[in-house]
Amino acid sequence: MSGRTRAQACPERTCVGCRQRAARPGLLRVVVIEDRCVPDHRGTLPGRGAYLHPTPACLELAVRRRAFPRALRVQGPLDTGELRQVVGQTDRKT
Numbered sequence: 001m002s003g004r005t006r007a008q009a010c011p012e013r014t015c016v017g018c019r020q021r022a023a024r025p026g027l028l029r030v031v032v033i034e035d036r037c038v039p040d041h042r043g044t045l046p047g048r049g050a051y052l053h054p055t056p057a058c059l060e061l062a063v064r065r066r067a068f069p070r071a072l073r074v075q076g077p078l079d080t081g082e083l084r085q086v087v088g089q090t091d092r093k094t
């Protein structure tokens with residue numbers, strides 16, 4: 001955690017997957033509804049939100065780190081099926 005900045009002009013959020021900061025419009029807001037991670041496309045759903053790059057790689061990282069329960073202050077595990085549909089499947093080419 002580095003110093004806190006109060007730059008309101010360009011709101012940044014941290015991706016719960018790769019932990020990199022990005023401008024809010026570039027991130028997908030995620031809220032939890034009844035143990036399910038739900039994409040909040042319009043940013044209007046109530047409650048605590050987590051932010052994620054809408055990419056399979058970042059979703060995968062977030063799931064592996066159990067970042068959603070931590071970020072959303074809920075007991076895991078959470079169903080991320082809907083998020084997977086939104087960001088697409090991870091390419092597993094080896």
Ligand SMILES: [Zn+2]
Nearest residue numbers: 015018053058
């Ligand atoms: Zn990311």
